[in-house]
Amino acid sequence: MSPRRVVLLVALGAIALTLSYPPFPLPILSFFAITPAVLLIRQAMTDANPTGAAFRWGWWYGLASNALVLYWLVVALWHFTPFSALGYLATIAIIGLLTGVIFWFVVRMRLSAPTVPLWVSLPVAWTALEWLIGHLGDVRFPWLGLGTSLADAPVLVQWADIAGARGVTLWLAWCNVAIVEAAVDVRRASYVVRRLAPVMVTVLMALGYGVWRMNTLPIRDVGVVGMVQPDEKFSEKWNPAHGDSAMNALFSLSRSLMARAPRPQLLVWPEAAVPGFFVDHPQWDAAISAFVRENRIPLLTGGLNAELAGPTARVYDIFNAAFFYDSTGDRTRYPIYAKHYLVPVTERVPFVPVRVFRAIPGLRNWSG
Template sequence: YPPLDLLPLALVAPWPFLTFLDRPARTGAARPLTRDFAGGYLFGLAHYGALLYWIAGLTGFSEMAVPAYVASVMVMALNGGLTALAVGCARRRGLSVALAFPLAWTAVEWLRSFGDLGFTWGLAADTLASYPLLIQTAELGGAYLLSLWLLALSAALWRLWRPGPLRRPAGGAPRDRFFHAAIVVILAAAIPLYGAVRLDRLEREMVSWPTLRAAAIQPNVPQDRKWDEAFVDETLSRLADLTRQAMRWNPELVVWPESAVPVYLRYDLRARVLVPALAAEIGTPIFTGTNDADTLAGEPGTSAADYRVYNAAFLVQPEGIASGRYAKHRLVPVAERVPFLPGTATGFFERLSSWTGQFAPGEEWTMWEIEGAEFGVTICYESVFPNVSRALVREGADFLVNITNDAWFGPTAAPYQHASHLTLRAVENRAPYLRAANTGISGWVDPLGRWRARTDLYEFAIVVADLPIPGVTTPYTRWGNWAPLAALIAWAVLCLSVGRRGSGHDRRSGQGRSLSPP
């Protein structure tokens, strides 16, 4: 995963897990499904514990950081446990581990995107994000299709490599290593070949696409001062200075980060005057993140039940705030909202929410238009959810904007992992993605999934982007996440069909043979 981007390691990392899953089939020993689940869960704990270590580093900002880290890893580890359970069931029906594993893991990745605890950080496909040649098929089936391919290739390589005598299926015919080698070659060549063809074609087409010039502002406001009332004027002044500097490149849109205006834009007199005045001064719309509420928090006679607070974004035109507000849909569990808790918190949950956030989720997709091109926004980690960007493009977005504040995470892997998702989202929908981050990484990704400009962490920066507008609809935008659904159905059908044929499985002992080929 970023920032390491060690693709060979991504291919061999599942091998210990595959070997564990395959052991009963190779030895003929029975193993309860509960042990399959437990072993897979331990694998998940190790995997996600290392991947998400940076959550525990938020202790300087929240006393809930370590409990949140532990809870996140425990929930995410279910990915390994459920995959092992599914593969164990398939193995007992006589299905090859090498075939069941990529189907099961991909399906479980998709299933964990749903609900209040949905979190698609750390997909197998994310390890490919820095390789434009390998991610072009995302336009066909999204990140989950890439996960399926990567895991299938890993499993095929493992099948070819694994030590020990090859078992013979019923009938005594030996497994053909050349056949498995051919599978590896086909899998290894298909995706890069498709990528090379698409990159070449789209590169030639891109010169004729219309463009829109936009500027992303990176103000580098320290997190420990961001919400300090005494620092609000300094924050707004810093944003204004960088915005004026950006006008040297004549952008048609200026984008500020998530919560760049650290007060309620519609209600705070300073912000309500300064930001529209700045937009009028430069003659260019300013798109900014800010908090918002249905009614003004703290107004006499109000209580917590009288307003709803949103993590929001507005377009500020020279003549004032444009109509339309986008409120973040996918709120970070615990950090922004207590999961599974509708309405106002009471009792223990009120105390818990006082440690976390009490934001309300948005319900509408909002589009804004600049010079004939429409755009939508993802706020913070909404960019890791394929369905959010897809929904915005289906609503008519020609380009996408991601605003975020990753200052919380410090110089860890988190900002790099977070930013890397944009390459996949850009290819899935063939829409350019502009990113404005408070302390970095800011930049922009073209519709081919390539970073065309990006900043470092913790610096003042301006990113100017000539965003190409393809005006196309991809199969993924049209049909969505068919790949993991197909993987789930294929797993079920194969399990049932192999079981009905009588694959040599002994239901009393849990022994069985593997289906060839994998």
């Protein structure tokens, strides 16, 4: 296959896979999102070096598609540190490498076991790739599977309560292969219809189950939750001189929310809403307690927590935490949640074990 055609298929694959995910309301694309990958694998089979071509094209396909799918990594994390660009590049390079391995495996399977059809080997391999990406240490993304691309078509994805997101991925990958094989069939139109019929049957089955499930699933209101999200710039939020203003904004927005109907039964402030430590600002803790007690409403809020590491030295363990205040304003009766999985690049250095990082002089208090 000519290099121009490879570039075209890689580009189309990257665009199609990106547009199949929210926020783009194009669920129909999920059934065509990886058809360029299917075509690349089919073409690799005819190359003079099929496994080598499959790996090369798979790497470029994985690199380009994840470069677009994960664009938000740099956009969202740049204000934390410009090093997020390095984390982004490392992430798409690693996932691209794994995609190349999957392409190589599928072609190798087709060569060594030609009786195993592509509509079996590729969906299984693609689902395995998604599972691997979801468990890949510091660059794991368990929510970016092909199955989750149908999140904006809830009626089609209801059967995930039976097969899970990976089951939906397996189905969609199979649909993509079946559509390609039907489209490239050079025989009569009746053969194309015959090959597409199983796809249509499974889509109708998914729709039927979805309609039944959504109409019969009992749904009831359990309460009203009020969520507060101040519009604070990152540079303002963590400016010590701006801390009291940030807290005032939280209280002001919460009061206006409490004045509306229906009245919330629980208030939720976002992650790290409190812009400092209570050990340094006990007045904030007291103000939150007073506000909650006055309005008789429980509050769940994110914040920073510092706990003494030892009984003598004033050395603190620092956590990204969550605090719960009951309707009496008391939070001492409830455990403080400490975030277990820290975000690579922004909350810790990726790929480096914490104990190794903390052994570096001057970096003892870093999360690693």
